[in-house]
Amino acid sequence: MSTETGAATLPGGGAGQVKRGNRRARNTRPEGLPGTKHGRLRTVLAHAAVVLAAAIFATPIVYAFFTALKPNTEVFSMPPRLIGSELRWSNFAEVFAYGPFAKYIFNSFFVATAGTLVVLVVSTTAGYAFGRLRWPGRDVVFVLFLATLMVPQEVVVVPMFIVMQWFGWVDTYQSLIFPFAFTAFGTFLMRQFFRGIPYELDEAAKVDGASAVRTFLQIILPLAKSAVAVLAVFTFLAFWNSYLWPLITVVDYQSHGTLPIGLASFSGQHGTRWDLQMAAAIISMIPTTIIVIALQKHLVKGIATAGLGGR
Known part of the structure; x- marks a missing residue:
């Protein structure tokens, strides 16, 4: 008891000063951290920069x-004026009456979906x-x-067209899907992500008797959802x-034409329907916008983590 009392009643109130000093130390924050004056200022400036950048990129749209x-x-x-003398919402409906624009949308969606898969x-x-x-x-290959990846697309289009002629795929969906379905970019992206996954998971799967295919399908691939989404x-x-x-590669634009070709069809010998072309461009952005938002x-997670593997 005497020891505890002595510690609580140090001469000059030492124990109280220690407590107050600890309280001040806890309340003191380094400059620039959230909650401080400089931290709040940096947050406001960061948000202002993001809003400004978003406004700049959104202006053309x-x-x-x-x-x-x-x-x-x-x-x-x-x-130039932002708003015309009238708002002609009928331009969006006239796009589909001007040509087979619905067919262009279907072709692009089918080719993009099949090619992505x-x-x-x-x-x-x-x-x-x-x-x-x-x-x-492995590394040499x-x-x-x-x-x-260093070969431009313009260099390989002629050899690829000749190959499509050999296969009899000119003016078909196959010619729009397969030539660019085996690029190195996706392989490099997935390789870098897979290398960041601990190798102990493969070893544990081998101990349990799992094959390489089963390990890939049931263990590695589910962990790579973010990279696959990117x-x-x-x-x-x-x-x-x-x-x-x-x-x-497309000969019959009415049957196998895609959206970019459809957008170019609004420019002809008798002039260009800029109003319909802009309406068609806005319509063509809707599917991709929905996919990016979804x-x-x-x-965000995939871009932040992909490419961090280095084993």
């Missing part, structure tokens, strides 16, 4: 939307083979495979926006 509502004679009026299957399996399995010459979005956008290759959480 907003202008294109209001241009789609203008009469065609007022698209290039001087001085093929790319996901090829890239995940190839990425697993390059990133998790050990076999002779991967470097050669990765070197194909690859799916990038691939879908690439197929959706592809213009050069469909322009070369997979936003996986996109």
Whole structure:
């Protein structure tokens, strides 16, 4: 008791000073952390920068939307005006009456979906083979495979068209899907993500008697949902926006034309319907916008974690 009393009644109130000092230490925060004055200022500036960047990127889209509502004679009026003399919502309906635009949308959606599925299957399996399995010459083959990324598309379109002629695939859906379904980008992305997953999971699966295929399907692939979502979005956008290759391999635009070709069809010998072209462009952005919004959480996580493996 005497010891405890002595500790509580130190001369000069030492115990109370220690408690007050500890309380002040807890209440003191380094400059720039959340909750401090400088931290709140940095948060406000960061949000202001994000809003400014969003406004800059959204300006062309907003202008294109209001241009789609203008009469065609007022698209290039001087001085430029954001809103025309009237809002012609009928332009969006007239797009489908101008040509087989619904067929273009179906073709693009079918080609982009099928191409994305093929790319996901090829890239995940190839990425697993390059990133998790050990076999002779693996790194050399991967470097050669990765070197194909340095070849521009314009260089390979002629050889690919000749190959499509050999297969009899010119002016078919196969020619729009398969030539770009085996690119090295998806394989590289999935390989880097797979290399970041602990190898102890493979060893534990082997102990339990799981084969390499079962390990891939039941253990590794479920952990790569975010990377698969990133690859799916990038691939879908690439197929959706592809213009050069469909322009070369498609002969009957009415049957196998895609959206980029459909957008170009509004420009003809008798002039260009800029109002309908802008309306068609706005319509073509709806599916991709929905996909990006739906997979936003996986996109952020996948971009933040993909490529961190280095084993």
